[in-house]
Amino acid sequence: xxxxxxxxxxxxxxxxxxxxxxxxxxxxxxxxxxxxxxxxxxxxxxxxxxxxxxxxxxxxxxxxxxxxxxxxxxxxxxxxxxxxxxxxxxxxxxxxxxxxxxxxxxxxxxxxxxxxxxxxxxxxxxxxxxxxxxxxxxxxxxxxxxxxxxxxxxxxxxxxxxxxxxxxxxxxxxxxxxxxxxxxxxxxxxxxxxxxxxxxxxxxxxxxxxxxxxxxxxxxxxxxxxxxxxxxxxxxxxxxxxxxxxxxxxxxxxxxxxxxxxxxxxxxxxxxxxxxxxxxxxxxxxxxxxxxxxxxxxxxxxxxxxxxxxxxxxxxxxxxxxxxxxxxxxxxxxxxxxxxxxxxxxxxxxxxxxxxxxxxxxxxxxxxxxxxxxxxxxxxxxxxxxxxxxxxxxxxxxxxxxxxxxxxxxxxxxxxxxxxxxxxxxxxxxxxxxxxxxxxxxxxxxxxxxxxxxxxxxxxxxxxxxxxxxxxxxxxxxxxxxxxxxxxxxxxxxxxxxxx
Amino acid sequence: xxxxxxxxxxxxxxxxxxxxxxxxxxxxxxxxxxxxxxxxxxxxxxxxxxxxxxxxxxxxxxxxxxxxxxxxxxxxxxxxxxxxxxxxxxxxxxxxxxxxxxxxxxxxxxxxxxxxxxxxxxxxxxxxxxxxxxxxxxxxxxxxxxxxxxxxxxxxxxxxxxxxxxxxxxxxxxxxxxxxxxxxxxxxxxxxxxxxxxxxxxxxxxxxxxxxxxxxxxxxxxxxxxxxxxxxxxxxxxxxxxxxxxxxxxxxxxxxxxxxxxxxxxxxxxxxxxxxxxxxxxxxxxxxxxxxxxxxxxxxxxxxxxxxxxxxxxxxxxxxxxxxxxxxxxxxxxxxxxxxxxxxxxxxxxxxxxxxxxxxxxxxxxxxxxxxxxxxxxxxxxxxxxxxxxxxxxxxxxxxxxxxxxxxxxxxxxxxxxxxxxxxxxxxxxxxxxxxxxxxxxxxxxxxxxxxxxxxxxxxxxxxxxxxxxx
Numbered sequence: 001x002x003x004x005x006x007x008x009x010x011x012x013x014x015x016x017x018x019x020x021x022x023x024x025x026x027x028x029x030x031x032x033x034x035x036x037x038x039x040x041x042x043x044x045x046x047x048x049x050x051x052x053x054x055x056x057x058x059x060x061x062x063x064x065x066x067x068x069x070x071x072x073x074x075x076x077x078x079x080x081x082x083x084x085x086x087x088x089x090x091x092x093x094x095x096x097x098x099x100x101x102x103x104x105x106x107x108x109x110x111x112x113x114x115x116x117x118x119x120x121x122x123x124x125x126x127x128x129x130x131x132x133x134x135x136x137x138x139x140x141x142x143x144x145x146x147x148x149x150x151x152x153x154x155x156x157x158x159x160x161x162x163x164x165x166x167x168x169x170x171x172x173x174x175x176x177x178x179x180x181x182x183x184x185x186x187x188x189x190x191x192x193x194x195x196x197x198x199x200x201x202x203x204x205x206x207x208x209x210x211x212x213x214x215x216x217x218x219x220x221x222x223x224x225x226x227x228x229x230x231x232x233x234x235x236x237x238x239x240x241x242x243x244x245x246x247x248x249x250x251x252x253x254x255x256x257x258x259x260x261x262x263x264x265x266x267x268x269x270x271x272x273x274x275x276x277x278x279x280x281x282x283x284x285x286x287x288x289x290x291x292x293x294x295x296x297x298x299x300x301x302x303x304x305x306x307x308x309x310x311x312x313x314x315x316x317x318x319x320x321x322x323x324x325x326x327x328x329x330x331x332x333x334x335x336x337x338x339x340x341x342x343x344x345x346x347x348x349x350x351x352x353x354x355x356x357x358x359x360x361x362x363x364x365x366x367x368x369x370x371x372x373x374x375x376x377x378x379x380x381x382x383x384x385x386x387x388x389x390x391x392x393x394x395x396x397x398x399x400x401x402x403x404x405x406x407x408x409x410x411x412x413x414x415x416x417x418x419x420x421x422x423x424x425x426x427x428x429x430x431x432x433x434x435x436x437x438x439x440x441x442x443x444x445x446x447x448x449x450x451x452x453x454x455x456x457x458x459x460x461x462x463x464x465x466x467x468x469x470x471x472x473x474x475x476x477x478x479x480x481x482x483x484x485x486x487x488x489x490x491x492x493x494x495x496x497x498x499x500x
Numbered sequence: 501x502x503x504x505x506x507x508x509x510x511x512x513x514x515x516x517x518x519x520x521x522x523x524x525x526x527x528x529x530x531x532x533x534x535x536x537x538x539x540x541x542x543x544x545x546x547x548x549x550x551x552x553x554x555x556x557x558x559x560x561x562x563x564x565x566x567x568x569x570x571x572x573x574x575x576x577x578x579x580x581x582x583x584x585x586x587x588x589x590x591x592x593x594x595x596x597x598x599x600x601x602x603x604x605x606x607x608x609x610x611x612x613x614x615x616x617x618x619x620x621x622x623x624x625x626x627x628x629x630x631x632x633x634x635x636x637x638x639x640x641x642x643x644x645x646x647x648x649x650x651x652x653x654x655x656x657x658x659x660x661x662x663x664x665x666x667x668x669x670x671x672x673x674x675x676x677x678x679x680x681x682x683x684x685x686x687x688x689x690x691x692x693x694x695x696x697x698x699x700x701x702x703x704x705x706x707x708x709x710x711x712x713x714x715x716x717x718x719x720x721x722x723x724x725x726x727x728x729x730x731x732x733x734x735x736x737x738x739x740x741x742x743x744x745x746x747x748x749x750x751x752x753x754x755x756x757x758x759x760x761x762x763x764x765x766x767x768x769x770x771x772x773x774x775x776x777x778x779x780x781x782x783x784x785x786x787x788x789x790x791x792x793x794x795x796x797x798x799x800x801x802x803x804x805x806x807x808x809x810x811x812x813x814x815x816x817x818x819x820x821x822x823x824x825x826x827x828x829x830x831x832x833x834x835x836x837x838x839x840x841x842x843x844x845x846x847x848x849x850x851x852x853x854x855x856x857x858x859x860x861x862x863x864x865x866x867x868x869x870x871x872x873x874x875x876x877x878x879x880x881x882x883x884x885x886x887x888x889x890x891x892x893x894x895x896x897x898x899x900x901x902x903x904x905x906x907x908x909x910x911x912x913x914x915x916x917x918x919x920x921x922x923x924x925x926x927x928x929x930x931x932x933x934x935x936x937x938x939x940x941x942x943x944x945x946x947x948x949x950x951x952x953x954x955x956x957x958x959x960x961x962x963x964x965x966x967x968x969x970x971x
Contacts, residue, residue, distance in 0.1 A: 068958070069958045070958045070961055070962070071958065071962050072814065072817070072961070072962060072965045073814070073887070073890060075958070134886070137886075138877040138878065138882065139877075141876060141877050141882070142876075142877050142878060145871070145876050148916060148919075149919075149923060152920060152923070152924045153923055153924055159924075160920065160924060164913070164916065164920075167912070167916065168909060168912065168913055171909045171912050172906070172909045175902075175905035175906055175908060175909050176902075176905070178886070178889065178901075178905050179889075179893075179898060179901050179902045179905060182889060182890060182893040182898070182901065183893070183898060185890075185893075186893055186894060186896075214898070218902075
């Protein structure tokens with residue numbers, strides 16, 4: 001059996017095992033074991049990938065497999081990975097693994113919770129390995145729908161409203177996407193011949209420019225909704241704030257990356273001419289996301305809302321970078337996806353743990369927590385530093401690359417939007433330091449908080465894993481950056497050559 | 501008539517024999533409840549035999565015709581009816597239905613014979629005969645709960661609107677005959693019909709058939725009839741009746757009206773948009789779960805039109821494939837509604853609050869069925885919808901597809917409302933734990949298995965596609 005399909009089979013088998021499992025303890029052990037295997041597979045995949053490349057395999061995608069599914073529409077189950085998707089799979093593996101441990105104490109309908117969570121993860125893994133637009137879309141929708149139950153049943157606050165809003169907005173996005181994908185399919189053989197859903201095949205042809213002008217915006221916005229593109233980002237703050245911890249982690253950490261990845265890999269890669277023509281519209285929208293998200297985070301007082309707005313800002317930066325149309329910026333975009341995924345997962349994990357202890361997420365009602373829970377507090381500070389782009393941590397590497405790439409465009413328009421986007425870093429520093437100063441340092445506001453205990457083992461595992469990866473990415477980014485750089489080759493050939 | 505001709509009419513003849521056997525059984529068996537297993541197993545045998553010894557051909561000088569495609573359609577309907585029968589077993593055993601058990605089966609089978617003749621018809625008279633045979637016993641079935649005012653009212657509503665629509669349709673047919681001098685499909689298919697009178701006739705004819713499929717603006721009878729009829733009759737109406745009408749509509753549009761394709765694609769285009777949108781908007785506001793499913797099935801009919809407008813063999817294949825999936829999904833939903841209505845008498849969406857905590861399995865089946873209707877992967881409904889959209893996009897109707905997918909998102913909203921009621925809403929007095937009977941359980945298992953596996957077997961779609969034809 002090929003290793004890529006195992007990324008779907010392992011979660012499916014885990015779900016089946018969970019279905020027939022009765023006791024609470026076994027349920028979480030099974031979930032943890034399944035997702036540990038998944039993480040190990042993801043790490044193995046990185047080594048397989050490196051070994052393949054070292055042995056001189058320089059095709060665009062490696063480990064390709066394809067099976068005929070619906071012959072008359074030429075739908076195939078086609079899988080394959082390049083450096084970018086390998087790293088995204090690794091990210092997903094890490095986050096679902098840590099997500100299971102942060103929900104260790106989940107007691108209400110435990111089985112159903114883990115099943116929904118793992119189904120969601122299956123969708124994400126499937127999305128990243130798909131080469132066929134049909135299966136890609138299938139997994140995309142599979143990843144979105146469990147969110148409704150996860151937020152609606154296990155969420156907090158105005159969860160029903162948030163769950164419905166999130167699901168409908170994301171499904172609305174995927175509705176646009178579906179039309180875009182059908183448009184791509186029916187234009188995939190402009191010279192006659194077999195129509196195809198296969199990304200690699202479609203990349204070889206040029207879709208007629210009239211068709212591109214119609215379908216590019218549909219596809220880009222369709223993915224952009226999930227990537228929190230302004231003005232379609234409004235689901236994100238409510239959704240994240242109401243979701244249970246592990247779901248926020250997975251959603252901000254990986255699911256929002258599906259948007260960026262899809263917009264890049266499908267919309268722009270397959271329709272480069274229209275992407276170049278229309279980039280300016282979306283650059284304006286994404287730079288609005290970046291600055292609006294950051295400013296939004298300043299005025300919020302709920303920890304989760306702060307982080308959700310910050311995610312809008314950071315994911316906006318991903319879309320901003322891919323529209324900058326050069327290899328450095330693309331490289332930065334992928335690094336930002338990875339960095340933001342890890343960092344935001346850590347943030348949400350910590351917020352969940354703080355909320356469990358203090359019973360509030362309002363920053364006005366907390367203070368001086370550093371004294372009572374030093375471990376969690378230090379982790380929070382490091383995550384904050386990563387978020388505001390302190391050198392030595394992952395955020396710096398990503399944002400630096402993006403802005404260097406963005407400045408390579410020499411015209412006034414690009415210069416201005418880049419300066420606007422860069423200014424968001426300052427704003428980020430403001431809201432991060434404000435939270436750190438308010439809740440961790442200073443005098444203790446609520447006396448009851450002096451009884452709080454620090455993290456226990458199943459909380460330390462995810463924190464250690466995420467901290468380690470954030471620091472590792474900050475100290476040694478080059479190997480990752482290299483993997484991404486060489487995989488960007490074919491995409492750059494298609495997109496960038498046009499501008500020159 | 502030699503033996504071969506019997507084989508060609510196998511579906512209708514077997515059903516007629518079944519009806520006769522039931523008539524005799526009604527006279528000879530004292531314990532009426534024993535008729536239920538007899539009727540169900542006879543029909544199960546009929547369903548199974550439907551797959552074997554298939555012969556294509558025409559009879560009675562072309563009035564009756566059958567082909568592999570038509571046999572497939574009949575088999576799909578048979579499977580649906582079999583599930584409906586299983587679901588109605590427990591309801592029939594109630595004391596108030598005690599004396600009417602065999603009537604139920606006989607009337608139901610008569611309508612099915614009518615539908616089979618309708619699908620197999622080779623000319624307009626036969627078509628009309630089948631249609632009436634399918635409709636009139638239907639009204640008796642809808643009014644089955646004689647002492648329930650709503651049921652009786654629904655029966656009258658159905659028969660009146662059916663008579664009206666038949667009248668309109670007959671007028672259309674007579675205009676065709678008046679102009680072209682033939683009622684045979686084969687002859688009409690060869691005539692180029694683009695006279696203004698033919699267009700008028702087509703509009704009358706389509707209006708009549710639209711009543712049966714309850715397309716907007718001919719849908720007004722649907723909700724009341726669905727609400728008034730017993731649950732199992734409602735599910736029969738919304739799945740089998742509608743399915744048969746969709747099949748014959750597709751066949752007729754693709755054969756005899758193929759010379760008027762520009763005309764009818766325009767009509768269908770508008771009707772599709774109206775049907776999806778209005779069905780959806782009304783479904784949002786419903787409180788009664790049967791009315792809710794009625795409007796949802798109107799919206800689904802709108803989606804089906806996207807396959808018909810595809811006008812290619814892919815289009816026809818997607819319509820049949822979608823109907824097959826729709827049968828399992830909708831009967832899954834109706835099956836749960838029927839079990840709950842049988843055991844607790846409750847039919848409002850509010851009554852479903854907190855159902856998951858008392859009846860987890862029923863809630864799961866309901867959720868899967870609704871997700872299938874909404875088109876959520878990896879359940880079969882996703883494939884059905886995706887292919888319908890593909891068929892419409894193939895002809896370049898991208899705006900129509902866009903409207904349809906937006907409608908699909910709206911429909912997700914109201915399906916999620918029911919899911920929310922079952923899984924999220926709190927309720928102090930939820931419906932008590934139900935121990936359903938084996939028949940109903942078996943039916944639900946068939947539906948769930950169908951919903952799960954149909955999408956994964958590409959070869960099934962290939963088989964349907966291989967039989968289908970385009971314009």
